[in-house]
Amino acid sequence: MKVLSVYGGTSYGRQLKGLDKGAEILVACPGRLIDLLKRKALTLEDVGMVVLDEADRMADMGFMEPVCSIIEKCTSNPQMILFSATLDHDVAKLVKLYQDDPVRIEIGPKEISMDGMEHLFWKMKPHKKTEIAVKSVRRAGRSIIFCRTRAGVDRLGGEMQLDSIPLSTLHGGLNQRQRDRAMNKFSTGRSMVLIATDVAARGIDVEGVNCVIHYDPPDDAKAYKHRSGRTARAGQTGVVISFIKGNEQRIYGRIQKQVGIRKRFSDPRPDDLKKNDFTITKEEPNKTNRRSDRESGAGGRPRRNQRGRGGKGNRSRGKENGRIYRNSPSKSNKSGKNRNHGNKKRGQRPGSKKRKADSRP
Numbered sequence: 001m002k003v004l005s006v007y008g009g010t011s012y013g014r015q016l017k018g019l020d021k022g023a024e025i026l027v028a029c030p031g032r033l034i035d036l037l038k039r040k041a042l043t044l045e046d047v048g049m050v051v052l053d054e055a056d057r058m059a060d061m062g063f064m065e066p067v068c069s070i071i072e073k074c075t076s077n078p079q080m081i082l083f084s085a086t087l088d089h090d091v092a093k094l095v096k097l098y099q100d101d102p103v104r105i106e107i108g109p110k111e112i113s114m115d116g117m118e119h120l121f122w123k124m125k126p127h128k129k130t131e132i133a134v135k136s137v138r139r140a141g142r143s144i145i146f147c148r149t150r151a152g153v154d155r156l157g158g159e160m161q162l163d164s165i166p167l168s169t170l171h172g173g174l175n176q177r178q179r180d181r182a183m184n185k186f187s188t189g190r191s192m193v194l195i196a197t198d199v200a201a202r203g204i205d206v207e208g209v210n211c212v213i214h215y216d217p218p219d220d221a222k223a224y225k226h227r228s229g230r231t232a233r234a235g236q237t238g239v240v241i242s243f244i245k246g247n248e249q250r251i252y253g254r255i256q257k258q259v260g261i262r263k264r265f266s267d268p269r270p271d272d273l274k275k276n277d278f279t280i281t282k283e284e285p286n287k288t289n290r291r292s293d294r295e296s297g298a299g300g301r302p303r304r305n306q307r308g309r310g311g312k313g314n315r316s317r318g319k320e321n322g323r324i325y326r327n328s329p330s331k332s333n334k335s336g337k338n339r340n341h342g343n344k345k346r347g348q349r350p351g352s353k354k355r356k357a358d359s360r361p
Contacts, residue, residue: 001024001025002021002022002023002024002025003023003024003025003026003027004018004019004023004025004026004027005026005027005028006018006019006026006027006028006029006032006033006036007028007029007032007176008029008031008032008176009174009175009176009177009178009179010175010176010177012035012036012039015032015036016036016039016041019036019041019042026042030058030063030066030067030070031066033070034066034069034070037070037073044070044073044074044075045074045075045076046076047074047076047078048076048078048079049078049079049080049081050071050074050078050079050080050081051080051081051083052067052080052081052082052083052084052094053083054083054084054085054202055082055083055084055091055094056084056085056086056087056088056089056090056091057085057202059089059090059091064090064093064094067094068094068097071098080098080099082094082095082099085202085226086222087104114225114228114259114260114261116232116235116236116237116238117228117231117232117237117238117239117240118237118238118239118240119228119240119242119261119263120239120240120241120242120263120266121241121242121244121252121256121263121264121265121266122241122242122243122244122265122266122267122268122269123244123245123246123249123265123266123267123268124243124244124245124267124268125245126245128268129215129243130156130159130160132243132268132270133145133156133160133213133215133243134160134163134165135270135271136211136213136241136270136273137165137192137193137211137213138165139270139271139273139274139275139276140210140211140239140273140274140276141192141210141211141276141277141278142189142192142193142206142208142209142210142211142276142278143192143193143194143209143210143211143212143213144193144194144195144196144200144209144211144212144213144227144230144231145193145194145195145196145212145213145215146196146197146198146200146201146212146213146214146215146216146218146227147195147196147197147215147216148197148216148217149197149216150171150172150173150197152197152215152216153169153170153171153195153196153197154169154171156195156215157169157195160193160195165192165193166190166191166192166193166280167191167192167193167194167195168182168183168185168186168191168193168194168195169182169194169195169196170182170183170194170195170196170197170199170200171196171197171199172197172199182194183204186206187206188281189278189279189280189281190280190281190282190283191280192278192280194206195215198218198219198223198226198227200230201223201226201227201230202226204230205233206230207233207234208236209230209231209233209238210231210238210239210274210276211231211238211239211240211241211273212227212228212230212231212238212239212240212241213240213241213242213243214227214240214241214242214243215243216243217242217244217248217251217252217255218255220255220258221254221255221258221259224255224259225259228240239273239274244265249265252265
């Protein structure tokens with residue numbers, strides 16, 4: 001059975017070739033699929049089944065309109081299957097519009113369990129957040145830190161790297177290859193900490209995450225649950241820490257009420273966290289060697305210098321290896337006659353006076 005994946009952040013070439021060969025199952029992100037439909041690279045006329053995964057998350061991210069436009073292009077009246085954590089609001093509209101006599105199947109608990117998690121709410125000054133985060137992950141071991149924005153992820157990642165914390169960063173501004181590399185690095189143990197936006201709040205199942213830190217507050221109680229659910233999985237335990245600035249206590253008070261927990265806001269005490277050992281997994285030697293070979297040019301033809309065929313400085317070497325370079329001095333010019341009008345600097349016209357540096361107001 002031929003399966004093809006199409007998504008943004010990668011070139012169209014390979015995906016177009018895959019479509020030319022034909023596919024029985026197409027796994028697609030809405031944006032890239034619409035782009036390919038506009039290019040007339042495929043048609044949805046003979047689709048027999050449409051599966052929409054994380055339907056409620058797509059609704060939260062504003063993808064309902066493009067999803068509906070894709071479904072309406074499936075003219076063969078396909079069977080539709082929705083996978084969703086909730087069936088309210090926009091997801092209920094999808095059920096009403098595109099499903100006839102639907103059957104509801106529930107698997108697992110209706111809510112993310114908060115029982116196996118220790119919830120801590122720490123009050124602190126904004127400039128202390130990075131310091132407390134570093135101390136916390138050093139005690140807790142493998143951790144995920146959630147920030148609200150892409151810029152916040154990059155900034156925190158840079159600051160924690162200065163403290164020699166092995167980490168990966170993940171957000172929507174990275175292309176697919178960069179995201180895969182970041183997740184692979186974290187899941188295989190080559191980094192201890194994953195700093196991410198809410199793009200990592202769902203659909204990511206990494207074993208052994210001991211700690212989740214809400215560096216920035218989540219949007220609502222649902223986001224708090226999904227973020228926190230990255231720890232204490234499969235019967236394990238974990239700690240969930242929320243960093244609270246002075247004006248955020250009301251937000252977290254409302255989240256506590258909606259989630260069904262009641263905890264006091266306290267001063268940060270990272271040294272009291274359970275100490276979990278974590279050993280970094282080293283990268284395979286053959287991969288490391290291949291990368292160093294590519295960087296040094298070893299094992300093949302030498303890398304071409306960035307400044308052309310002859311390398312740096314060829315413009316002033318004159319005749320070499322049978323080639324004459326454009327700016328080489330000719331025999332008639334060796335005596336120094338007519339060279340730059342005497343000793344004047346390059347770019348200065350004859351007879352002009354040098355402008356003083358402080359002559360402008």
